Amino acid sequence: xxxxxxxxxxxxxxxxxxxxxxxxxxxxxxxxxxxxxxxxxxxxxxxxxxxxxxxxxxxxxxxxxxxxxxxxxxxxxxxxxxxxxxxxxxxxxxxxxxxxxxxxxxxxxxxxxxxxxxxxxxxxxxxxxxxxxxxxxxxxxxxxxxxxxxxxxxxxxxxxxxxxxxxxxxxxxxxxxxxxxxxxxxxxxxxxxxxxxxxxxxxxxxxxxxxxxxxxxxxxxxxxxxxxxxxxxxxxxxxxxxxxxxxxxxxxxxxxxxxxxxxxxxxxxxxxxxxxxxxxxxxxxxxxxxxxxxxxxxxxxxxxxxxxxxxxxxxxxxxxxxxxxxxxx
Numbered sequence: 001x002x003x004x005x006x007x008x009x010x011x012x013x014x015x016x017x018x019x020x021x022x023x024x025x026x027x028x029x030x031x032x033x034x035x036x037x038x039x040x041x042x043x044x045x046x047x048x049x050x051x052x053x054x055x056x057x058x059x060x061x062x063x064x065x066x067x068x069x070x071x072x073x074x075x076x077x078x079x080x081x082x083x084x085x086x087x088x089x090x091x092x093x094x095x096x097x098x099x100x101x102x103x104x105x106x107x108x109x110x111x112x113x114x115x116x117x118x119x120x121x122x123x124x125x126x127x128x129x130x131x132x133x134x135x136x137x138x139x140x141x142x143x144x145x146x147x148x149x150x151x152x153x154x155x156x157x158x159x160x161x162x163x164x165x166x167x168x169x170x171x172x173x174x175x176x177x178x179x180x181x182x183x184x185x186x187x188x189x190x191x192x193x194x195x196x197x198x199x200x201x202x203x204x205x206x207x208x209x210x211x212x213x214x215x216x217x218x219x220x221x222x223x224x225x226x227x228x229x230x231x232x233x234x235x236x237x238x239x240x241x242x243x244x245x246x247x248x249x250x251x252x253x254x255x256x257x258x259x260x261x262x263x264x265x266x267x268x269x270x271x272x273x274x275x276x277x278x279x280x281x282x283x284x285x286x287x288x289x290x291x292x293x294x295x296x297x298x299x300x301x302x303x304x305x306x307x308x309x310x311x312x313x314x315x316x317x318x319x320x321x322x323x324x325x326x327x328x329x
Contacts (some may be wrong), residue, residue: 022052023069027077037074044070045120047129059130061111063120068110113309122210134164134187137212137238141186143324144245145214150188152219152228161230162186162214162241168207173197182207184215192222192229203235214241242303246322248279248294249303251315255286269310276302278322 020026026049027040035043043049044066053062112120114136121129134141145160152161163184170180177197183190193215195207206213216234236244253262270280280295301307303322311320 020052023049023066024073024076026052027073028080032074032078032081037070040074041067041070042124046124047121058111060114060117063117064111067112119210132164132187133210133212137162138187140322141214143322144241148188149184149186149191152191154219154221154228157218158216158233159219159230160214160216161191161219162212163191165207165209165211165213166190168209170200178204180204180207182213184213191219191227193217193232193235194229195232195235199232199235206235206237206240212238214238239302239304242322243277245324246278246303247325248281248323249301249308249311250281250283250321250323251311252283252285252319252321253315254284258284265314269307269314270299270301273301273304273307274299276300278303 017029020029023044044063047059047063049066050059050062052066054065057065114131115133118128118131118133121127141162145162147159147161149161149163152159161184163186166183166185168180168182170178173179175197178200179197180193180195180200182193182195184193195203200207214236215230215232216236217230217232219228219230222229251266259265266282275298278301280299280301282293282295284291284293308320308322
């Protein structure tokens with residue numbers, strides 16, 4: 001999504017000198033007193049600088065590169081403006097030197113993760129602009145949480161619900177215990193979670209705005225609002241939920257995708273996440289044979305976002321996935 005840069009001074013500057021060419025040109029031509037570092041960084045995080053994309057760059061790569069260039073662009077523009085105001089010609093500086101500095105700053109690019117990009121948009125704009133944090137998890141969530149919030153019904157026994165925390169408040173009981181009332185949204189609807197003292201004390205660090213949570217508990221009617229609510233028995237992050245519900249982490253490989261150093265690369269990626277509970281399976285397929293190998297107990301892992309991201313970056317997004325039990329509750 002490309003959005004043209006806007007600022008109080010930008011329209012007259014564009015009319016006089018043409019469109020902004022890059023981040024340095026933008027910093028050079030605007031009033032630094034009105035668009036300081038915090039303002040320009042917010043513009044980058046909000047997507048207003050996406051127009052400075054280089055060929056083939058993704059949104060996350062654009063914003064990561066621009067953030068890495070920001071200090072050099074601001075300092076170079078400030079120095080050039082000072083020299084111009086003083087009538088000084090910098091024999092060793094100027095735009096060429098600044099561009100070289102920008103290239104060095106972006107020599108080791110750090111593309112934002114999708115969640116970093118969305119969190120930055122929310123911080124800058126108050127809303128998610130180019131996606132929603134739940135989008136990356138909805139398909140996975142449905143594996144162990146088949147019911148959307150909009151489809152929940154009052155039933156005896158525990159049910160599972162997942163969503164994004166949109167609000168949470170705490171209060172004291174008459175006994176002095178802390179309770180929490182947390183609202184989850186899964187894009188189909190919302191439900192309030194009643195988290196009583198014993199559960200709250202165990203899970204309170206997980207409850208914060210914009211966290212993705214998975215709750216197990218009893219769905220009940222809310223006599224005051226007429227909606228449904230849940231009395232929570234267990235509360236999980238996505239990493240917790242994977243450990244709770246996943247049967248295994250599976251990597252699919254083909255004869256074309258197995259290199260001579262496959263075992264070394266796999267070991268290097270799994271090593272930091274070992275000594276946990278989730279089995280790892282390798283499913284191999286060629287034109288003439290197929291098989292499935294489950295790694296030994298020493299190679300069980302914690303199936304975190306970090307591990308899944310590294311495996312998918314190495315072997316392909318569609319080649320790495322978690323297998324779940326169909327019934328979670």
